Amino acid sequence: MKISKWSYAFLLALILVLGACGNSGDAGGSVSGDGEEGGDGESVTIDLYQFKVEFKEQFESLVAQYEEENPDVTINVETVGGGNDYGATLKSKIASGNEPDIFNIGGPQDYEDHKDRIAPIEDSAAVDAALEGTLDAVTVDDQVYGVPYNLEGYGLIYNKGIFEEAGINPDELTTMEDLQAAVDTLDGMKEELGLDAVFAFPGKERWVYGNHSSSSFLAPEFNDSVIEAFESDTVEFEHSEELKNYIDMQVNYSEQPVLSLDYSQQVEALYSMEKVAMIQQGNWAYPSIEQIAPEVAENSGIIPIPVAGESKMPVGVPQYWVVNSGAEDNVQQAAVDFLDYMYTSDAGKEVVLNDFNFIPAYEDYDTSQISDPLSQEIYEYSEEGNTSGWVFLGYPTGFSEETFGDNVQQYISGDITWEEAIDNSKAYWEENR
CATH class of the missing domain: 3.40.190.10 (Periplasmic binding protein-like II)
Incomplete structure (x- = not known):
């Protein structure tokens, strides 16, 4: 069947529109709409896959707090750890085609295994604040590819x-x-x-x-x-x-x-x-x-x-947060913004110290607030x-x-x-x- 120039143009425009509304990368997050209630901003969804079951509830509370302050951002959290091998489940998740936008790696071997889907992290307050030595395991050719969870x-x-x-x-x-x-x-x-x-x-x-x-x-x-x-x-x-x-x-x-x-x-x-x-x-x-x-x-x-x-x-450093290079550019930026908020904002630092009970891997924390005796001894x-x-x-x-x-x-x-x-x-x- 012969397609007219008008029909061809219409189909091409439709494809471009659908592509813009979806995720052009391989990761699961997306950018869509004009923002909440018809605003001018875009609504961003981030799929996050993390390993630390010990702070699951506290972390989800922080995410909810961030979403409240940033209504155009939705973060879907999935936690797999404890008795499960996080690395193996991550590989299975990737193989299934449901790649997360933020996930965790342990260090240089994990980076080598996943380097084709890890984006460099640039213009990040968390990277700038990371303690000396904590980024070594995720730095390749002077480029940083992750931010540390904490010290343990x-x-x-x-x-x-x-x-x-x-x-x-x-x-x-x-x-x-x-x-x-x-x-x-x-x-x-x-x-x-x-x-x-x-x-x-x-x-x-x-x-x-x-x-x-x-x-x-x-x-x-x-x-x-x-x-x-x-x-x-x-x-x-x-x-x-x-x-x-x-x-x-x-x-x-x-x-x-x-x-x-x-x-x-x-x-x-x-x-x-x-x-x-x-x-x-x-x-x-x-x-x-x-x-x-x-x-x-x-x-x-x-x-x-x-x-x-x-x-x-x-x-x-038990694990690093990394951003999927297959995610939309706006999703990648939103992911970095969230990580910066968690580790460098006043609200985030309060949660990291007192709710997560973390030993911070970052500067500008009041370490006298490290609340539990085990973390205090380790910090000493x-x-x-x-x-x-x-x-x-x-x-x-x-x-x-x-x-x-x-x-x-x-x-x-x-x-x-x-x-x-x-x-x-x-x-x-x-x-x-």
């Missing part, structure tokens, strides 16, 4: 009252031998202290030991540098035996069976209820403890995992420079949980030896670098 630290959270009753000084637990002696003391006093066990080792949560335990013992090998870990073709596990002893200690003195213990049982059912004296976790666990047992939360402290005779607190270690790096963010994709974590589970269940677990992990690293 992890180690052994302990009940101060239980330690005091047992006559244990946490400041003296600076070697693995010191820690073992304290564990033996607590184990011998379980009935007197009202404990079910010394530890709650969450064997079901591979990220706890696949990311954090391994990172503490691999950090010296990579000079505390996530970039050095990312650039390394091999991993030697120079402190393999000490790592084995540390995991064995937790497993043997833990509430059983460890392979069915999850994060909720570890933090909420056992530690918060004073059924165990210690757990390996970070300051992100504080809100969960406080919600169940405020007195226990206030009476908690945190010590570093002793490694190679040193006692350094592992402190790092940071101020003193007595910290180690989060090198797990530089591991090859799939190494921490699917490989090392899975091998540790097999070791705990007796299916493989420790030597096999280490050899399997070394081989995976080399094959995937």
Whole structure:
């Protein structure tokens, strides 16, 4: 059928109009309309996909506050984390064609995996305010591609009252031998202290030991540098035996069976209820403890995992916010505006400190307002420079949980030896670098 010039022009105009009303990129957000109630501005929708379940409600409240102040912006928040592997679910979401406009990456390896859909962040107040060193993991060729969530630290959270009753000084637990002696003391006093066990080792949560335990013992090998870990073709596990002893200690003195213990049982059912004296976790666990047992939360402290005779607190940026380069330009700008609001506006900073309970990764915060004792201690270690790096963010994709974590589970269940677990992990690293 022959199409007239008028018909062709009409069809072309229609296509252009429809295209302008939709999303020309691959991400899920959109720009449409003339703004609220016929105004002159555009209405922007941002699809945001984030990993931190611990502050889900508080974060959604901040989003609602931002939407109220910016009525032409709608932010759809989806939170996936906790017992789920955020990285794997993000890849599935992308594969389904529902790409978020804002999502999270952990560092250089995640950037490498997603670099084709990550936009550079320019003219950002949050980038300008980020503390020295916090942008290194997301800076490529002098261009910044993400903004940090916060600073976090992890180690052994302990009940101060239980330690005091047992006559244990946490400041003296600076070697693995010191820690073992304290564990033996607590184990011998379980009935007197009202404990079910010394530890709650969450064997079901591979990220706890696949990311954090391994990172503490691999950090010296990579000079505390996530970039050095990312650039390394091999991993030697120079402190393999000490790592084995540390995991064995937790497993043997833990509430059983460890392979069915999850994060909720570890933090909420056992530690918060004073059924165990210690757990390996970070300051992100504080809100969960406080919600169940405020007195226990206030009476908690945190010590570093002793490694190679040193006692350094592992402190790092857990994740970065990044913007999808496939989103409309206006959606990208709206995404950066929201991130700037969260971390640099007076209202946002108040929420970050007092509702999120974050250790800020940005300048111009009143750090005296850091409200919980775990974050206070971690911040003090940071101020003193007595910290180690989060090198797990530089591991090859799939190494921490699917490989090392899975091998540790097999070791705990007796299916493989420790030597096999280490050899399997070394081989995976080399094959995937």
